[in-house]
Amino acid sequence: DAGVIQSPRHEVTEMGQEVTLRCKPISGHDYLFWYRQTMMRGLELLIYFNNNVPIDDSGMPEDRFSAKMPNASFSTLKIQPSEPRDSAVYFCASSRTGGLAETQYFGPGTRLLVL
Amino acid sequence: GENVEQHPSTLSVQEGDSAVIKCTYSDSASNYFPWYKQELGKRPQLIIDIRSNVGEKKDQRIAVTLNKTAKHFSLHITETQPEDSAVYFCAASPGGGADGLTFGKGTHLIIQP
Numbered sequence: 160d161a162g163v164i165q166s167p168r169h170e171v172t173e174m175g176q177e178v179t180l181r182c183k184p185i186s187g188h189d190y191l192f193w194y195r196q197t198m199m200r201g202l203e204l205l206i207y208f209n210n211n212v213p214i215d216d217s218g219m220p221e222d223r224f225s226a227k228m229p230n231a232s233f234s235t236l237k238i239q240p241s242e243p244r245d246s247a248v249y250f251c252a253s254s255r256t257g258g259l260a261e262t263q264y265f266g267p268g269t270r271l272l273v274l
Numbered sequence: 275g276e277n278v279e280q281h282p283s284t285l286s287v288q289e290g291d292s293a294v295i296k297c298t299y300s301d302s303a304s305n306y307f308p309w310y311k312q313e314l315g316k317r318p319q320l321i322i323d324i325r326s327n328v329g330e331k332k333d334q335r336i337a338v339t340l341n342k343t344a345k346h347f348s349l350h351i352t353e354t355q356p357e358d359s360a361v362y363f364c365a366a367s368p369g370g371g372a373d374g375l376t377f378g379k380g381t382h383l384i385i386q387p
Contacts, residue, residue, distance in 0.1 A: 192374060202318070202363060204374035215374060217275075250317065261306065263375060265317040 161185075163266035165251050171272045177239040180269045183232055184253030192252040192263060193226055193236050202250075208234065241273045276301040278366050280378025288386050293354055295381045297364035298346040304366040307340060307347050308375065312361045321362075322349070351383075359385045 164183040172178055184191045192207040206216040211228045219226070223242070228234040238245055248270050252263040277300040287293045299307075305326035310318035324331045324338045324347065331338050335354075340347040351358055361382050365375040 194375075201379045202375075202377040204376070207374050218374070262308070262320050262323065265310075265319070267317050 163251055163253050163264055165249075165266040165269050167269060168267060169270045169272075171274065172241055173274050174242055175240045176273075177237065178241045178245075178271060178273075180236040180249050180251075180271070182234045182236070182251030182266060184234070184251070185255075185264060186232070188253035188255045188264075189231070190254045190256065190263075191228060191234050192254075193234070194250045194252065194265075196248045196250060196268075197246075205236070238271075241271075243273045246271055246273050276304055276366055276368065276376040278364060278376050278378040280364050280381060282381060283379065284382045284384070286384040286386055287354055289354055289356060291354055293349075293351045293358070293383055295349045295362055295364070295383070296346060297348070297366075297378050298344075299366040299376075300345065301366070301368060302342075302345065303368040306367045306369070306373075307338070308365050308367075309338060309349050310363045310365065310377075312363065312380075314360075318363060354383075354385050356385050356387060359383060 166181045189210050193205040194202050196202045205218045206226045208228045226236045248268045250268045251266045254263045280297045308323035309321050311321045312318045322333050322336050322338050324340050335352045337350040361380045363380045364378045367373045367375050
């Protein structure tokens with residue numbers, strides 16, 4: 160299994176630009192999570208999906224952030240317009256329901272720098 | 275919502291000694307408590323987890339204990355080795371893992387040779 164795949168791995172952009180982060184969960188996993196990691200705030204949950212449906216987006220910082228999951232194998236996190244305080248590592252994670260298989264597996268992350 | 279406190283923020287131990295990291299949580303509905311290890315520049319990786327129907331779980335040199343009454347759980351690493359050096363995060367979830375995780379702020383574990 161390839162694990163959770165994220166792209167791009169690194170992104171440098173200028174303030175005001177649109178940024179799109181992409182995630183492919185592990186095949187067969189029906190939960191997908193987006194987290195953000197910064198030195199100041201640590202690891203924070205932004206939003207998560209179950210069977211492609213957003214369940215909890217209370218962690219999304221503001222309207223500049225949006226996330227979609229058009230199908231079971233793809234999700235995007237979009238920031239428009241981006242600001243320097245959005246600089247962080249964004250992780251996608253996936254898990255599946257049932258039994259003892261609730262472990263959340265993290266992708267390699269996208270390191271975002273907004274200048 | 276859930277709030278997870280983690281202590282200490284930095285822990286330095288001699289190689290071969292034991293290390294203990296402690297976390298407390300606020301939401302009595304939380305029932306799943308994973309621990310993740312994150313090396314510099316890498317993704318968090320699960321090292322052990324415990325569910326609220328279990329008081330202790332061991333996996334070789336790693337053990338986790340849970341006190342539901344006091345709402346705290348701890349990670350114990352015995353016979354520490356240089357490769358144990360990393361940042362460790364505790365987390366809590368009310369959904370058995372099929373729910374967003376609330377993380378502690380992390381403990382930077384340093385193993386002194």
